[in-house]
Amino acid sequence: MRRFSLRTLVSEALTGHEGWERQWRAPEPKAAYEAVIVGGGGHGLATAYYLAKEHGLANVAVLEKGWIGGGNTGRNTTIIRSNYLQDESAAIYEHALKLWEGLSQQLNYNVMFSQRGVMMLAHNTHDVQSLKRHIYANRLNGIDNEWLSAQEAKAFCPPLNIAPDIRYPVVGAALQRRGGVARHDAVAWGYARGADAMGVDIVQNCEVLGFRRGSDGAVAGVETSRGYIATPRVGVVAAGHTSVVMARAGLRLPLESFPLQALVSEPVKPVFPCVVMSNTIHAYISQSDKGELVIGAGTDQYVSYSQQGGLHIVTHTLEAICELFPQFSRLKMLRNWGGIVDVTPDRSPIIGRTPIPGLYVNCGWGTGGFKATPGSGHVFAHTIARAEPHPINAPFTLDRFHTGRLIDEAAAAAVAH
């Protein structure tokens, strides 16, 4: 891998930019690998990267049905934060946030991580109590989160309307200053480039059609649209399609897949300095470096794989945005799309073993998986390489739905985030 640096940039500038190499290969799949990752989104590519980087497992393939980063990695609103209520969630999201803070340097790839602050609005007494409870819980876990009055929230985000006579007035906010946004495509590309440089094969247009198991019941390999691949370890990281892939292994999961929509406005000059979220009125917004306002809505109410949702969901969100930021009411929306998110009953992910030996799953990130990408890949790689979970993902087992040890973030963040 040719490292990006000022020196290479200058030398390329002097020679017409003709020396840049492809950032990852397009290999034919081999007959066998030490491990196969199913799903070439951020989480899957990060898993492969850390398998090679930290566990010496470089004879690994990432199999992607379409193109890398073409699913939810390329469809989310790129918000990163770690201010989750439960200790287990705080641990894994903070693990991810700490990795984000050094990610561009580690990958030698600018993921444009910008810690501009994530502010979550309170509109009523219940919100105030809930957000303050989060703040205290976060502080006990060593995570920054602070309470702002409505005036302080307005000072931090000047476009915010704190008039007391709107339908859902802003009465305060919780601010995580270390939160922010990153460039989502760059995350997939950076991990792909880093993993490829260590020998990982990234195989696109390769769908896993079935699983072959040995006489002991353990995974022996995967049938794909590009032939059979033998491997003793398979990690499924297929987001909204996890139920579909796992059904091919004969497994049912506690998951349902829903469309989640987002949209962007026409690009404008810098007008919005941070990320603002409101769980109560279902809206979140930030401004990309290109100038577009990036707006996220909630999920539709029915199971779907159609990657599109109802217009009434988006309308609901835009009504809230226009009330909180009246000056945006004249902006035109350029694009609107949906991604398919896999939601668990307790709104926490499942990361670990399955009843089939050698088959691992990392799913259930629901509406908020992007922020966890580095941490998720890091602990999942540990789980696959050592056949036992990392202490951080040990509570996120599949069997918690049998034992009752749920990690209930549903009440804490039952909205897209």
Next chain:
Amino acid sequence: MLLIPCPHCGPRPEIEFRCGGEAHIARPAAPAEVGDADWAQYLFYRTNPKDVHAERWLHAHGCQRWFNALRDTASDRIIAIYAMGEPRPAVPSPIVPAQGGGDGRKSAVVIPPTPNPSPQGGGEEC
């Protein structure tokens, strides 16, 4: 937004309805005798198919009655409507409507296929 054919009121927009999730999940008759794994299956595990899905709908802002629907989750097209308590009509589509039985209940209403709206291209936010 889905256009949902309520069996009592006719086609109405989705905002009048509440989706009740997957249909035909029966609460175990004797919960105390059910093991943890089976109880988890009842409570939490779902089929979640990229295929025909049987689901319950409530016409909350209409007749306030429940009914079942078969819907293709890949295209969101509603394939059939049938009453609560009735078995799932045979799939795959096109479904042959059952002849009216003697129990006075309505048999499944089959929705003729309509051209799907072309799926939206994969957007990406930059």
